[in-house]
Amino acid sequence: MPSNDQWVSVNQHQKITIEAGTSTLVDVLRELEIDSKVAVAIDNQIVTQSAWPDTVLHGGEQLSIFGAIAGG
Amino acid sequence: MAEALSDREFIRYSRQLMLDQWQEEGQLRLKQAKVLIIGCGGLGNTAASLLAGAGVGQLTLMDDDSVELSNLPRQISYEMDDIDNAKAFALANRLREQNDDIEVIALKQRFDLSCAKHHLIKFDLVLDCSDNFTTRFLLNQQCVAAQLPLLSASVIGWHGQLLMITPKTLEYGCYQCVFATADDQVSNCNNSGVAGSAVAIVASYQANEAIRFLLGHVSALSQSILLIDTLSANNQLLQRTRNIDCVACGDNRSMIDAV
Numbered sequence: 001m002p003s004n005d006q007w008v009s010v011n012q013h014q015k016i017t018i019e020a021g022t023s024t025l026v027d028v029l030r031e032l033e034i035d036s037k038v039a040v041a042i043d044n045q046i047v048t049q050s051a052w053p054d055t056v057l058h059g060g061e062q063l064s065i066f067g068a069i070a071g072g
Numbered sequence: 073m074a075e076a077l078s079d080r081e082f083i084r085y086s087r088q089l090m091l092d093q094w095q096e097e098g099q100l101r102l103k104q105a106k107v108l109i110i111g112c113g114g115l116g117n118t119a120a121s122l123l124a125g126a127g128v129g130q131l132t133l134m135d136d137d138s139v140e141l142s143n144l145p146r147q148i149s150y151e152m153d154d155i156d157n158a159k160a161f162a163l164a165n166r167l168r169e170q171n172d173d174i175e176v177i178a179l180k181q182r183f184d185l186s187c188a189k190h191h192l193i194k195f196d197l198v199l200d201c202s203d204n205f206t207t208r209f210l211l212n213q214q215c216v217a218a219q220l221p222l223l224s225a226s227v228i229g230w231h232g233q234l235l236m237i238t239p240k241t242l243e244y245g246c247y248q249c250v251f252a253t254a255d256d257q258v259s260n261c262n263n264s265g266v267a268g269s270a271v272a273i274v275a276s277y278q279a280n281e282a283i284r285f286l287l288g289h290v291s292a293l294s295q296s297i298l299l300i301d302t303l304s305a306n307n308q309l310l311q312r313t314r315n316i317d318c319v320a321c322g323d324n325r326s327m328i329d330a331v
Binding site: 036037039041044045046047048049050051064066067068069070071072 | 111113114115116200201202203204205208225226227228231232233245249250251252253254255264266297299308309310311312313314315317318
C-alpha cells in the first residue's frame with residue numbers, strides 16, 4: 001500500500017512530514033510544539049485560527065508561522 | 073476641498089507636488105487630513121516626522137511616557153535635554169519646528185477605553201505605533217467600532233509587521249483576525265531588543281502607506297499583512313481573511329460596539 005506521507009515547508013527552512021489528506025494545521029503546530037499564539041498562512045494566504053482544525057494539508061504547501069510583535 | 077496652497081507651501085512641497093500620484097490636489101487632501109498617532113516611541117518619532125514634513129494638516133500625538141536615555145538610539149527626534157520630559161510634548165515641539173504650516177496636538181495620556189470615547193472621532197486615519205498588545209487589541213477593536221481606518225505597525229529586533237484595517241475593506245478582517253491572541257511577555261523592545269535602523273525602515277513604510285492612503289490611493293495592505301525582514305531584505309505579503317467569529321469585527325461584535 002503506497003504511503004501517504006508528504007512534506008510541507010515551514011518558514012522556508014524547515015520541512016515537516018504530514019499524512020496527505022488527513023493532517024491538519026493543528027497537527028502540524030502540535031508536532032512543532034507551537035502554541036496557539038501565532039498566525040499561520042498557507043501559500044501566502046492567512047488561515048484564521050478558527051479554521052485551523054478543518055484545514056487539511058495535501059503536501060507541497062508552504063506554511064508561514066509567525067507571532068504578533070508589539071514593539072513600537 | 074480646502075483653500076489653495078500658499079506660495080510658501082508651493083515652494084516647501086514643490087518636489088512632492090511633481091509626482092503624478094501627488095500633485096496639488098493631493099497636497100490639499102493632506103492639508104485637510106487629521107491623523108492620530110498612538111505612541112511616540114521609535115515608530116511614532118519617524119512616522120510623525122515624515123507626515124509633518126509631507127504636510128499632513130493636523131497631527132495628534134498620544135503617549136503617557138517620558139523620554140529615557142535608552143530611547144535615544146531609535147527615537148530620533150529626542151535629544152539629551154528631552155530626558156524626563158513627556159514624549160508627546162517633546163515630539164510635538166520638534167514637529168512644530170519642522171513645519172509651522174501644520175497643527176500639532178499633544179496628549180500626555182495612555183490610550184484606554186475612556187479616552188477612546190473622547191478621541192476616536194473626526195480622524196481620517198489612526199496610526200498604531202504603540203508598544204504593547206493591550207493597546208494594540210483595544211485600538212483595533214475601537215477603530216473597527218468607530219469605523220476609523222487604522223494603520224498598524226510594530227517592530228522588534230530586525231523585524232516588522234504592517235497592516236491596514238479600513239471600514240471599506242473589512243471583508244479582509246482586522247488585526248485580531250490575524251492575531252487572535254498574543255503575549256506581552258514574549259515580544260517587546262524591552263525584553264528582546266530592537267535595531268534603530270529597523271525601526272526607521274518600518275516607520276517609513278508606515279508613513280509611506282499613510283500618505284498614499286490620504287492621497288486617495290488603494291493600498292495592498294488593506295487586505296494583507298506585510299512582514300518586514302531587514303536581515304534578509306526578504307519581505308513577505310500575506311493575504312488576510314476575515315474571521316466571522318472575531319471579537320472585534322466578527323458577526324457577534326455588538327458587545328464591543330456598545331462600549
